[in-house]
Amino acid sequence: xxxxxxxxxxxxxxxxxxxxxxxxxxxxxxxxxxxxxxxxxxxxxxxxxxxxxxxxxxxxxxxxxxxxxxxxxxxxxxxxxxxxxxxxxxxxxxxxxxxxxxxxxxxxxxxxxxxxxxxxxxxxxxxxxxxxxxxxxxxxxxxxxxxxxxxxxxxxxxxxxxxxxxxxxxxxxxxxxxxxxxxxxxxxxxxxxxxxxxxxxxxxxxxxxxxxxxxxxxxxxxxxxxxxxxxxxxxxxxxxxxxxxxxxxxxxxxxxxxxxxxxxxxxxxxxxxxxxxxxxxxxxxxxxxxxxxxxxxxxxxxxxxxxxxxxxxxxxxxxxxxxxxxxxxxxxxxxxxxxxxxxxxxxxxxxxxxxxxxxxxxxxxxxxxxxxxxxxxxxxxxxxxxxxxxxxxxxxxxxxxxxxxxxxxxx
Amino acid sequence: xxxxxxxxxxxxxxxxxxxxxxxxxxxxxxxxxxxxxxxxxxxxxxxxxxxxxxxxxxxxxxxxxxxxxxxxxxxxxxxxxxxxxxxxxxxxxxxxxxxxxxxxxxxxxxxxxxxxxxxxxxxxxxxxxxxxxxxxxxxxxxxxxxxxxxxxxxxxxxxxxxxxxxxxxxxxxxxxxxxxxxxxxxxxxxxxxxxxxxxxxxxxxxxxxxxxxxxxxxxxxxxxxxxxxxxxxxxxxxxxxxxxxxxxxxxxxxxxxxxxxxxxxxxxxxxxxxxxxxxxxxxxxxxxxxxxxxxxxxxxxxxxx
Numbered sequence: 001x002x003x004x005x006x007x008x009x010x011x012x013x014x015x016x017x018x019x020x021x022x023x024x025x026x027x028x029x030x031x032x033x034x035x036x037x038x039x040x041x042x043x044x045x046x047x048x049x050x051x052x053x054x055x056x057x058x059x060x061x062x063x064x065x066x067x068x069x070x071x072x073x074x075x076x077x078x079x080x081x082x083x084x085x086x087x088x089x090x091x092x093x094x095x096x097x098x099x100x101x102x103x104x105x106x107x108x109x110x111x112x113x114x115x116x117x118x119x120x121x122x123x124x125x126x127x128x129x130x131x132x133x134x135x136x137x138x139x140x141x142x143x144x145x146x147x148x149x150x151x152x153x154x155x156x157x158x159x160x161x162x163x164x165x166x167x168x169x170x171x172x173x174x175x176x177x178x179x180x181x182x183x184x185x186x187x188x189x190x191x192x193x194x195x196x197x198x199x200x201x202x203x204x205x206x207x208x209x210x211x212x213x214x215x216x217x218x219x220x221x222x223x224x225x226x227x228x229x230x231x232x233x234x235x236x237x238x239x240x241x242x243x244x245x246x247x248x249x250x251x252x253x254x255x256x257x258x259x260x261x262x263x264x265x266x267x268x269x270x271x272x273x274x275x276x277x278x279x280x281x282x283x284x285x286x287x288x289x290x291x292x293x294x295x296x297x298x299x300x301x302x303x304x305x306x307x308x309x310x311x312x313x314x315x316x317x318x319x320x321x322x323x324x325x326x327x328x329x330x331x332x333x334x335x336x337x338x339x340x341x342x343x344x345x346x347x348x349x350x351x352x353x354x355x356x357x358x359x360x361x362x363x364x365x366x367x368x369x370x371x372x373x374x375x376x377x378x379x380x381x382x383x384x385x386x387x388x389x390x391x392x393x394x395x396x397x398x399x400x401x402x403x404x405x406x407x408x409x410x411x
Numbered sequence: 412x413x414x415x416x417x418x419x420x421x422x423x424x425x426x427x428x429x430x431x432x433x434x435x436x437x438x439x440x441x442x443x444x445x446x447x448x449x450x451x452x453x454x455x456x457x458x459x460x461x462x463x464x465x466x467x468x469x470x471x472x473x474x475x476x477x478x479x480x481x482x483x484x485x486x487x488x489x490x491x492x493x494x495x496x497x498x499x500x501x502x503x504x505x506x507x508x509x510x511x512x513x514x515x516x517x518x519x520x521x522x523x524x525x526x527x528x529x530x531x532x533x534x535x536x537x538x539x540x541x542x543x544x545x546x547x548x549x550x551x552x553x554x555x556x557x558x559x560x561x562x563x564x565x566x567x568x569x570x571x572x573x574x575x576x577x578x579x580x581x582x583x584x585x586x587x588x589x590x591x592x593x594x595x596x597x598x599x600x601x602x603x604x605x606x607x608x609x610x611x612x613x614x615x616x617x618x619x620x621x622x623x624x625x626x627x628x629x630x631x632x633x634x635x636x637x638x639x640x641x642x643x644x645x646x647x648x649x650x651x652x653x654x655x656x657x658x659x660x661x662x663x664x665x666x667x668x669x670x671x672x673x674x675x676x677x678x679x680x681x682x683x684x685x686x687x688x689x690x691x692x693x694x695x696x697x698x699x700x701x702x703x704x705x706x707x708x709x710x711x712x713x714x715x716x
Contacts (some may be wrong), residue, residue, distance in 0.1 A: 006423040012416035033419035056448035069516035075447045144598045145511030
């Protein structure tokens with residue numbers, strides 16, 4: 001166990017500095033002494049997987065690992081965790097590479113409403129990690145530190161027992177512990193204690209950053225799309241050369257200032273139904289040629305979210321036209337990361353399609369339509385939804401008899 | 412709910428802790444597993460929390476000449492894992508009953524003693540084993556026997572400016588056997604009633620036996636039950652089956668329950684129900700502890716022979 005550093009007397013209105021590691025990322029925070037670890041994880045670091053139920057240590061929703069041992073995050077003040085290694089449910093697995101426990105909970109239907117799931121996952125991780133020989137009949141007692149409101153214990157026991165049986169020789173470690181950007185949520189609706197605190201790390205400056213460093217972990221959205229443009233490469237190259245014009249091709253985006261040295265200040269607006277995001281940030285062109293671009297972007301949403309992106313654009317001749325290829329890694333943190341993953345991906349892909357269309361227009365010497373009416377993502381979302389509806393319909397059509405019963409689908 | 416604002420300090424030595432405790436309204440926090448819920452419900456609003464986790468020496472757990480000493484910051488789970496716990500079997504038996512693993516990961520042994528919850532396991536164990544607590548104050552150090560330490564529900568002889576620095580549990584001898592059991596609504600919840608037992612079978616027909624009951628009064632209640640155990644043994648002798656001994660102890664256990672259970676009861680169990688629990692647990696665990704003590708001492712006899 002790590003011994004924390006000493007702290008001299010800190011008044012009850014003052015903040016206490018604390019440094020610990022969460023899922024492999026070192027974090028420095030300044031928090032009110034009375035702020036619980038669960039609140040700090042959720043509000044200051046945006047790790048909302050740790051749930052909060054009773055806030056006095058009875059329900060177990062907030063269970064996390066501290067130096068490998070399961071603990072209640074609501075029964076600890078964040079300032080006490082100096083020097084500790086913390087693992088939250090976010091660190092356990094990745095969406096495409098789940099931890100065996102997560103996989104088993106899904107397979108055995110051990111989730112039900114899902115509210116207690118993070119607590120059960122972390123509690124059972126600790127149990128199987130320390131007692132790989134645990135017998136099934138001992139599981140109910142050993143897992144009694146977490147309460148399931150749906151009373152779905154039977155399936156939870158099945159899920160944990162399954163993993164125990166298959167990993168007597170040792171439980172695989174957490175699969176998603178690596179450097180990443182952690183940023184808090186907006187203080188709206190959070191606790192009084194959260195409002196008083198500040199995250200000392202990773203805040204986006206209002207002045208241009210010296211450099212944009214991308215997180216090394218898995219991106220929130222990975223895009224790799226190719227579109228064929230009618231315009232020949234030399235016309236596309238002209239658009240590439242004109243950054244202002246190129247920016248106008250991006251839906252909802254606007255360049256507000258050229259800062260020199262290939263740095264730009266800009267903003268982008270996205271509206272998805274009731275969700276309205278407005279990003280302000282910077283773009284840095286690492287490579288800018290007539291047929292390729294490498295761009296890093298970093299922006300802060302007014303609601304406290306944060307986005308970082310690395311984009312590679314490539315324009316190569318194909319027939320009489322141009323093949324435009326885009327690869328992007330987008331990292332979303334905070335409120336915006338709460339979007340359904342596939343929805344965020346759909347929107348981003350459609351944005352690129354609109355972007356490609358606009359580049360084609362610009363290459364023909366027309367003013368790109370998309371840039372003239374931000375925020376255009378409203379239309380983008382409708383497009384994405386339309387695509388989804390279409391694919392659902394296509395699936396339904398494959399089912400015989402459906403069509404006749406529902407003539408409205410036939411258009 | 413959230414704790415009310417408080418000042419915070421994390422000193423690096425006992426001397427500094429004591430000087431911080433001289434402030435009005437200061438309170439020690441070690442594991443916080445009992446204190447933080449109390450703060451969250453704003454039942455307590457200390458002006459300053461003095462966190463003792465940066466004091467290196469309070470984290471020590473060591474075997475001494477005739478027992479085991481646990482520093483004030485030693486966590487319950489750390490103690491459970493330490494090989495030294497084998498020297499104090501009753502402590503090892505009681506620890507798994509404290510809250511849940513998640514609680515024991517942070518909760519400390521001394522913290523539980525200091526909190527002195529009437530339904531808690533460790534105060535009963537400390538009394539049963541005749542543990543001693545070392546308490547530091549600006550005037551120096553004093554030692555208190557566990558039996559004199561608890562004065563009322565959640566009240567001990569520790570003064571606001573004092574700090575418990577360690578607790579000392581005597582090592583078990585080769586002729587001792589132990590028993591521990593409690594009944595709670597769910598494992599890890601506060602006990603409705605529980606017993607901690609120590610039996611010494613050096614003289615098999617006249618063993619010495621000590622029982623501590625908890626969850627049944629404002630402080631753990633300890634009784635010497637050597638005479639009752641000897642009486643029960645007089646019928647069948649030391650090799651009687653456990654079940655028979657248990658039956659023989661039933662009347663004595665019922666009398667004990669009537670004597671020690673003075674709680675008015677609560678929503679989860681009346682006084683009469685708790686008496687029944689103590690009767691059942693005391694007779695069963697006393698019989699078991701005696702059987703263990705006999706087995707342990709016969710092993711020693713064989714080794715000697």
